[in-house]
Amino acid sequence: MSKPRLLVTGATGLLGSALVREGRAGHDVQGWARQPHTVALPCRIEAVDLLDEAAVSCAVEAAPPDIVIHSAALTSVDRCESDPSAATAANVGATQHLLKALRGHACRFLFISTDAVFDGMRGGYTEEDAPTPLNVYGQTKLGAEQAILADRPEALVIRTAFYGWNVLPKESLGEWALGRLRAGETVPGFTDLFFSPLLADHLARLLLTLAGTNSAGILHLASADGCSKFDFAVRLAAVFGFPPGRIVPSLSGAGRLAAARPRNVTLNAGRAAAILGRPLPTIEEGLREFLRLELIVKQASLAGASGHGGGR
Ligand SMILES: NC(=O)c1ccc[n+]([C@@H]2O[C@H](COP(=O)([O-])OP(=O)(O)OC[C@H]3O[C@@H](n4cnc5c(N)ncnc54)[C@H](OP(=O)(O)O)[C@@H]3O)[C@@H](O)[C@H]2O)c1
Numbered sequence: 456m457s458k459p460r461l462l463v464t465g466a467t468g469l470l471g472s473a474l475v476r477e478g479r480a481g482h483d484v485q486g487w488a489r490q491p492h493t494v495a496l497p498c499r500i501e502a503v504d505l506l507d508e509a510a511v512s513c514a515v516e517a518a519p520p521d522i523v524i525h526s527a528a529l530t531s532v533d534r535c536e537s538d539p540s541a542a543t544a545a546n547v548g549a550t551q552h553l554l555k556a557l558r559g560h561a562c563r564f565l566f567i568s569t570d571a572v573f574d575g576m577r578g579g580y581t582e583e584d585a586p587t588p589l590n591v592y593g594q595t596k597l598g599a600e601q602a603i604l605a606d607r608p609e610a611l612v613i614r615t616a617f618y619g620w621n622v623l624p625k626e627s628l629g630e631w632a633l634g635r636l637r638a639g640e641t642v643p644g645f646t647d648l649f650f651s652p653l654l655a656d657h658l659a660r661l662l663l664t665l666a667g668t669n670s671a672g673i674l675h676l677a678s679a680d681g682c683s684k685f686d687f688a689v690r691l692a693a694v695f696g697f698p699p700g701r702i703v704p705s706l707s708g709a710g711r712l713a714a715a716r717p718r719n720v721t722l723n724a725g726r727a728a729a730i731l732g733r734p735l736p737t738i739e740e741g742l743r744e745f746l747r748l749e750l751i752v753k754q755a756s757l758a759g760a761s762g763h764g765g766g767r
Contacts, residue, residue: 462520465527505549575717619655644685681721
């Protein structure tokens with residue numbers, strides 16, 4: 456029997472690349488990115504600009520997917536704030552193009568949304584809490600959620616936060632903190648921002664499991680415990696063998712950034728745990744896997760760079 460065809464949009468991104476890594480065993484994976492990349496990923500990557508409605512439609516018709524995980528977005532919170540039209544086009548318009556192209560195709564559709572749909576006034580948010588985003592990024596992700604559930608009520612909208620190993624030359628929070636520790640520097644850790652991040656690879660495995668269920672609507676996927684960004688950096692330092700004293704407590708000074716940051720966006724993932732029949736990973740479990748995966752991800756990139764990867 457042939458494997459189900461999995462389409463990952465944003466396949467070169469932090470989460471998309473983890474989805475490609477984790478999904479290839481059980482799926483025929485097709486990855487899309489906006490532009491051609493030379494990164495080594497173990498699947499075909501096609502350059503499909505989601506802003507180009509005709510290109511999206513052609514690409515879907517050429518290879519209709521059984522499962523879509525829509526992970527592509529304009530993810531820079533400050534860029535979204537300074538260019539709201541680009542944010543709306545990339546996060547809402549592009550999603551509408553994909554929905555339109557998939558109309559008439561019976562496929563499972565999962566969308567990656569964000570904890571930033573909440574204002575962060577109290578944390579511990581459940582799926583029943585009303586979203587009130589503080590910044591343009593959160594507003595456009597909420598707009599995409601609404602467009603998806605209006606068009607495909609059977610879709611699954613995942614609100615989450617994550618860190619991990621990038622294949623593109625950019626840094627997630629964990630990579631940035633680790634880079635500073637390895638360079639012998641201190642790391643400012645925000646004591647006033649709270650979240651519940653998953654490791655991207657843990658999140659990818661959960662998404663692939665959920666793709667095989669018929670759960671629909673909004674679902675929170677988050678670490679079983681939440682913490683401040685300061686505590687996260689302290690725990691990361693401990694797991695990687697650095698003195699926790701190198702993490703310096705500091706305040707986010709959110710007012711200096713272009714976009715307002717919600718203070719406490721910890722998510723309650725109880726509904727997901729009930730669907731999955733097991734608790735979600737803790738922050739400690741995520742960081743231990745982050746440590747274990749470093750060599751594996753880097754070796755795969757090196758192999759790809761020397762021509763042995765499965766990239767394009
Ligand atoms: N990172 C987080 O902590 C976090 C937290 C909550 C939710 N999310 C959500 O999770 C998803 C993945 O985030 P990420 O951090 O993994 O993303 P990322 O690393 O910033 O990568 C974004 C991906 O989207 C693609 N993309 C952007 N614009 C596109 C367009 N017009 N057409 C086609 N592809 C386009 C990019 O392709 P190119 O490289 O070719 O431009 C890239 O593959 C996003 O939906 C984001 O909103 C992220």
